[in-house]
Amino acid sequence: MKLTSPSIILTLIYFLFPTIVAHPVINNIKKQDNKTIAVENSERPALKNSDSVYDGIEQHGDMALKINLFFDSDEDAVSSSRRTDVRQATQSEIDEHIFYTKLSATAYCRTVIPLGKWNCKHCDKSLKMIKTFSSPIDDTNAMILRGDQQKTIYIVFRGFLHSYNDVRDALLETLNVQARKYPNYKVAVTGDSMGGALAVLHGLDLLNYNRTRYYTKNLQVFTQGQPRVGNLKFAKYALSTNISINRLTNKRDLFPHLPSSPPYFHVGKEYWITGDIAGTIRVCPNGLESPYCGNSIFPFTNFLDHYYYLGINVGLCL
Numbered sequence: 158m159k160l161t162s163p164s165i166i167l168t169l170i171y172f173l174f175p176t177i178v179a180h181p182v183i184n185n186i187k188k189q190d191n192k193t194i195a196v197e198n199s200e201r202p203a204l205k206n207s208d209s210v211y212d213g214i215e216q217h218g219d220m221a222l223k224i225n226l227f228f229d230s231d232e233d234a235v236s237s238s239r240r241t242d243v244r245q246a247t248q249s250e251i252d253e254h255i256f257y258t259k260l261s262a263t264a265y266c267r268t269v270i271p272l273g274k275w276n277c278k279h280c281d282k283s284l285k286m287i288k289t290f291s292s293p294i295d296d297t298n299a300m301i302l303r304g305d306q307q308k309t310i311y312i313v314f315r316g317f318l319h320s321y322n323d324v325r326d327a328l329l330e331t332l333n334v335q336a337r338k339y340p341n342y343k344v345a346v347t348g349d350s351m352g353g354a355l356a357v358l359h360g361l362d363l364l365n366y367n368r369t370r371y372y373t374k375n376l377q378v379f380t381q382g383q384p385r386v387g388n389l390k391f392a393k394y395a396l397s398t399n400i401s402i403n404r405l406t407n408k409r410d411l412f413p414h415l416p417s418s419p420p421y422f423h424v425g426k427e428y429w430i431t432g433d434i435a436g437t438i439r440v441c442p443n444g445l446e447s448p449y450c451g452n453s454i455f456p457f458t459n460f461l462d463h464y465y466y467l468g469i470n471v472g473l474c475l
């Protein structure tokens with residue numbers, strides 16, 4: 158039978174609609190005797206509605222995976238991500254991600270950027286605002302904060318990859334002053350969405366800028382809902398630096414699946430939020446793409462999951 162494109166679209170809508178709407182990601186990690194067990198059949202409901210549409214997709218356990226699409230070109234990608242390494246996030250990791258998600262969310266408040274007032278809902282009073290930066294044209298923004306309790310200098314990004322250079326030099330100037338004055342502080346870079354992509358880029362940029370001041374052990378990157386930044390060569394390079402990249406993804410959030418892989422590859426440790434209850438974060442170890450976290454639900458993505466991470470609105474300063 159020859160399918161016309163409207164009929165293909167209608168078929169897709171018919172099968173996808175109930176899947177996407179009726180089945181939120183279920184909590185697919187359970188605790189037993191204080192040990193964490195990853196439950197295999199996390200995506201059974203999604204599969205039930207999609208078998209007939211996605212015949213060609215390889216399945217692992219009961220999960221519909223596009224593992225063949227992600228990895229067929231590169232053996233390293235497969236070996237860098239083993240199922241046995243998958244675990245549940247510890248409470249301190251969860252707290253850390255909540256902290257950085259709130260920090261990224263503050264960048265969407267106009268009182269914070271560009272006005273430089275540290276008084277919004279998620280503005281952590283233990284941090285001191287040092288300076289904000291805005292590109293005149295493309296709405297790329299950044300700020301530097303310092304946490305003396307945390308002994309950390311924080312850089313927060315919001316905006317677009319292509320205008321990174323518009324804020325880079327001014328930001329480095331202020332950052333260098335802080336890093337010189339507080340040489341034993343860590344440097345942490347964060348950002349949500351495209352800001353997360355900027356954070357990855359900036360982390361690597363810092364490392365290359367001055368390895369005496371910014372080095373693997375004192376440099377950390379935390380992103381939320383970050384799209385892929387570069388191709389395989391870029392991803393491998395980023396991995397080879399050993400810099401700590403922690404990538405928080407939420408349920409069916411579409412953004413981490415963009416742009417498509419290959420040729421783009423994620424890098425770092427993925428923390429995939431699987432449910433609304435705090436504590437349901439699955440960790441896929443440091444490496445390239447993992448089929449066991451956010452990728453396991455592809456292609457059943459949605460937009461809504463991009464805007465609420467751990468109950469925190471990222472994007473509207475709510």
Ligand SMILES: *[C@@H]1O[C@H](CO)[C@@H](O)[C@H](O)[C@H]1NC(C)=O
Pocket residue numbers: 190191
């Ligand atoms: C699980 O952990 C809790 C608190 O840490 C402890 O009280 C309890 O005895 C533990 N249960 C088992 C089965 O180890």
Ligand SMILES: *[C@@H]1O[C@H](CO)[C@@H](O)[C@H](O)[C@H]1NC(C)=O
Pocket residue numbers: 337367368369370
């Ligand atoms: C790199 O950082 C170190 C330590 O802060 C500093 O002494 C040195 O001058 C810096 N190098 C350059 C080229 O800025």
Ligand SMILES: *[C@@H]1O[C@H](CO)[C@@H](O)[C@H](O)[C@H]1NC(C)=O
Pocket residue numbers: 373397398399
């Ligand atoms: C990163 O870690 C690996 C394994 O520990 C090591 O072989 C490599 O030299 C490290 N790379 C850098 C740039 O420090």
